[in-house]
Amino acid sequence: MKFKAFFLSLLAAWLAFVAPLSAHQYGGSLKVALFPEPPTLVAGLSGLGSASIVSSKIYEALVTYDFDLNPQPWLATSWETSKDGLVWTFNLAEDAKWHDGVPFTAADVVTSYEVFSVENDRLKLIAGKIAAVEAVGEHQVRFTLNEPIPSFIYMINYGNLPIIPAHLYAGGNYRDNPANATPIGTGAFKFADWEKGSYIHLVRFDDYRDGSEPFLDDLYFVVIPDAQGVAVAFEEGSVDVVSASNLEGFDVSRLAGLDGVESTKHGWEMLAPHGFLWVNTQKPPLDSVELRQALNYALDKAFIRDVVFNGLATPPRGAFDSRTKFFDPSVNDYAYDPEKARKLVAASGYDGTVLKLSTAPVGSAWARLAEYEVQAWKEVGINVELDNNDVGGYLKKLGDRSYDLGNIYLYQYGDPSVGVTRNFYSFNDVAGSPWNNVGRYLNADLDAILGKADSVTDADERAALYAQAQQIIGNDAVQVWTAELEFPTLYRSKVRNLIATALGLSDSFAGVWIKQ
Template sequence: MQSRRLLSLLAPALAAGLLTSTSALAQAAFSCPQTGGDLIVGMEAGVPTLDQHTATSSATRNVAMNIFETLVIRDAAMTPTPDLAESIETSEDGLTYTFKLRDGISFHNGKPLTTADVVASFDRYKEVGVNRATLDVVEKWEATDDITFVITLKQAQPTFLESLSSYTVPIVILPAEEAAKPANQITPIGTGPFKFVEFVPDSHVRLERYDGYVANDTFGDLSGFAGHKQACVDTVTFRMLTEAGARMAALETGEVHIVENVPAISQERLAGTAGVEVVRLENFALNVAYPNWSAPPTDNALVRQAMLAALDMEEIMEAATDGAFKLNPSFQFPDTGYYSTAGEEFYNQADPEKARALLAEAGYTNEPIVLLTNQQFPNMYNSALVMAAQLQAAGMNAELRVLDWPTALATSEKETAGWNVFFTFWATVTAQGGPTSLRNLANPNNVYKPVNNEGDAAFNEAFARIQSGADLETRRAAFAEAQAIAFEQVMAIPFGIMQNAQGIRANVENYQPYYNTRVSNVWLEQ
């Protein structure tokens, strides 16, 4: 049976002369101009866990994706590309995927990577992984030898590699002995350029260079989370500086080298501060909230529709971002392959009278609508604050419940009582596009907490067609249909697109803002 390699996905780059040959890539591979020093990153949120299989938090990814690696990952163009794999072959019938591991890779504890570790990691993810539905289409996986891992599907799914390479909650590869441990009880041992040293909750995480790291030269430099990665600094300390003023002060004094999320109010001052630079990512994240379908009164679709009718998205986004935003009636960023405005009639209605009529039809009797938020992420807190005022103006008894970020996130994931709307943002989810950008609303993820976790049937049927459609146009049409259902049924509320500004000290070289913090290929001028 004939097969085709994943490298064929890179054919446009090859044709353009961007990639010419393996030897040319090796010659052009990144090399640190300088090494040494402790790079200090000021984080905007606490890190709830470093067990990447179990965590949706961007704060976890900001640290963990410098420790762990996957079989297949996304490059800067969001194309699936090998990571720990040397090659990936797909059978002609689309049912079998054969991964060959790269040579010479060892975990941070010195143990050589084999497919036994890959099997154990996939077994664990199937049990505890947040996005384990990715593997529902899989009939089996097996190691046929120490470097060959084979996945067999129940039926062909054209978007399988797209789903497998998602790094929202990636299937990172752990040593088999760690993969045998329950959720949140692992020691963070990976194969990445940095290895774990210390985690002090609510304080910091410290990593150090892994001298045994073997880089992937699919690209000569870092591309997304793919390509050639190298630890140029001796250590990286991720400090949890959740108060924005303290984070900015630490950057200005040189106490930290990089800070996440510079508020708009601070950007002008920092831009005029000697030794500091502000860097930006224009389409960073979708500012979003989702209701709890299991808790009254948001178990009533008419109440949810009344909430959506009342919202003035421009006012919410202005408060959330101090003006650094774009309105966007979609769950995708503009100018991407699946972008659609289906359902836009439900977006930015700002119609309190329509909301009142829907409430009357629903039989709403002033039950509390609890908005679950936190103050570590000002955009979430301010979005909730303004949304509460808008709901109150439309006759709803809206109130805030403010917890710290890790507790708020855990409450939204594990509890179906005590909250009605949860506030967050989707960065990697939206950026990766296609099925990934709606997976949180599909079975079994269902972040909107339907009763008995039985999600909207029409949405799930459309979502299945996004994954299984034989051609791109079919998948795009299914995406538009699913998005329209998500708007109408109020499965989630996208407020708009947030930009992101980060601050760096002048002696930080080659740092590039991304959807998560990448510290590979970054060095400090001595």
Template sequence: MMLKKTLIAAALALLASTGMAMAARTDIRIGLVLEPTALDPTTAAGAATKEVTYLNIFEGLTQIDQNGAVQPLLATSWTISPDNTVFTFKLAPDVKFHDGTPFTADDVKFTFDRLLAPDSTNSQKQLYVDAIDTVTVIDPTTVEFKLKAPSGNFLFDIGRGAAVIVSPKSEATNATRPIGTGPFRFVQWDKGSRVVLERNPGYWGKAPALEKATFVFIGDPATAVSALLAGDVDGFNNFAAPEAVDIFKANPAFTVAVGTTEGETILATNNKRKPFDDLKVRQAIAHAINRQELIEGAGHGFGVPIGSHFAPAHPYYIDLTNTYPFDPAAGKKLLAEAGYPDGFSTTIKLPPVPYARLGGQILAQQLAAIGIKAQLINVEWAQWLTDVYTNHDFDLTVISHVEPFDIGIYANPNYYFGYDDPEFQAIIAKLNATTDEAQRKDLAQQAQKRLADQAVNGFLFELAQVGVWNSKVEGYWLNAPIEGVVLKGIHWVD
């Protein structure tokens, strides 16, 4: 009898352990190239913050889905006045922030009043300042926005990571201890290493499959490869070592998922600094650029050439890559006409992402061919944000702008490019105030042409999203219509 009981107990233990082994995992470790400088997307610039927080910790009134379409979120529905200037939103009831504070229309008003304030540091502030006149609380679940003019972008813009809703109770500490309404809540940030999130048990929407998510910061390509192969991370949405993709394509334990992004990779130019304030100098630089060489060398074959600041996947896109075709002789001639027959010396500040560091080396060689001697200066991400983005202390830099439909940044003369062109600003003002689709497309194409003609920046290529994942992970976004590694659809399969 004792032997029988022992065998039964052993069998039950074996069944239990087998069941546990077969159960799908509920945790995930995701590699990211850049570490955020802060965790509040309404104050911190840079995609790294939104990669961790967008639709995970924080939510907006609307959301952008993986197809780039606007969907309801904290606002479950809305009405629009006949003249397209008044938007009235009905809010989801019984929503709470992670600290238990109820979400109401007062939080919406607080969020946007804070965003519009003169001392706001929101990276997309100008979008909202130009559009919004007043925000009025009608009742706890109803809020009204009055716009300064009709807007074809408004519902999309309030779905950006820069416009997520924050609570006045926690906004002061969101940079290090973020509190939102999303499906995941913040647990810890080990700076230089990782950010840990866990499933929000009180989430108002559909509960995600994952119980825990850890974002691991790995900027070094070789370390990224090793981490995947060793199982230290379960995937990268944007792999740090595209040159090693073939290793993973040949391994059935992994899935390589190549999609599109909104990332215009550019040789950003300080248009307010000599000699780059001279159109002929910028045109010369444009003629020096061999885009295909950059795609092969810096993107390892992943990427699409661009001739202006616009994503090729967008229906408004036009191919302007031949505005200034690769022609070093033409570049030398233009430099001579600008008063630099022997060229000049400059610097290129490079943030710590592979496409920038590799791209900078290639661009330095291409510029040297027309007489421009470029010193490469490697900077860390926080330093890039301070020196280049905030203080405009740079000549040239290489960066991908991954925000969607962001051509309007060129209408802000105080943006770090320093591009101040009334003609372009007028085009964007019309675009923002237009709701007719055909007219919007025409204006967007006018804007693209103006930037291309003015050679405002060196327009290089559209960054691909090259994801490498454990083959048992599903539900990640193939494409990146907006900045973010959206966790709520990710799950493991047996």
């Protein structure tokens, strides 16, 4: 009897283990609404979220992250660190292949680091702290640091260090490489075709790992340039998945309530999209801290939350998102106070110069936000006009620094040293990029505080330093903060395991399946 009970317990455990796997079904196409259309599908060439949503199916990174931001295996199967934190060794997948059939090796990781330590603004910030990246075996790579980097495991996220093939990119110009015409990755899906203005088509990579994934036959990313069109397409079933970032806020709750539709707020834990305006702080009259403070006080953040984003936002308190580590809730939130804004405008010596608010056509909510901002600032005596651009033109103006004010949201990547401090280092004001210190804020004291905060390993000391930095950034009104954004994902109930990590729609989709 004891043996029988033991056997039955083993059988029950085995069934519990295999049941989830056996429940997965192969086949089917998944259609995802996409906007704006990305300029490229090659990993790391565009900072647009839409580019990441597509390219993360083609390419992979060393690690991904669960909803609690714990690192999880992706191309790296395991890793260990030395006691002093200066050596990180990653053991790599031995069964991974590139889509052209070439085996994946440690050399690909080395080449990827060599490329993106130059090309990626965030990774570039820590390149000087990394002594060497070397292959120490065909499937093992070692990062040796000059000093501890407490956020290192977050620094190698997909947005910073996607892995690209050494046999196509070693020793060449990355941005002008002929290989960019046909993206080749190790991901669960490979590039099939791209009908510009219509759709991007990816198909199952049959040689992905051991062949058990992916479950889907193919993916279609359907380009729909307006929120109304996205809503109609989802409601009528033309697409299966849509992010609230591509919908009108009032449509989110309506569509989520339809039969056969589910929604989730998971999948943004790592990215924490944070809305604000770049302010060209070196350009008069915006070099006046009083005027920048007035711009902040003039905006009703509750109105922005409730009316502009239909409740899918949280009023921010400065540069750090409340979902990001070391957020300090004591920072001035610039509560709506138009009278104080008027007094600050007068104190600034502002002479009525017309300021330009640069915008891009990335959704009606952002158009409403810009229109509201212009009116709110007019009411406190600041003259602002809209400067409408296409996406490319808008990003070029930011890169060229030929703008006054510009709405944007950026990802914070869990740790401030990855996604926040890059926006404020004086030395990171590098013309040509729309993703670094675009505000051109120069403060040597802040540089020193941030540099230390980004490097010390003691969590309490980091917290104190980041709190000090947040107070400086807030008091100087370096930016105009608008919203901590929430983008629920809506999807058909037949779609299973869609949002599985903290990267949400920017993860691999290897485990996504459709119930037939």
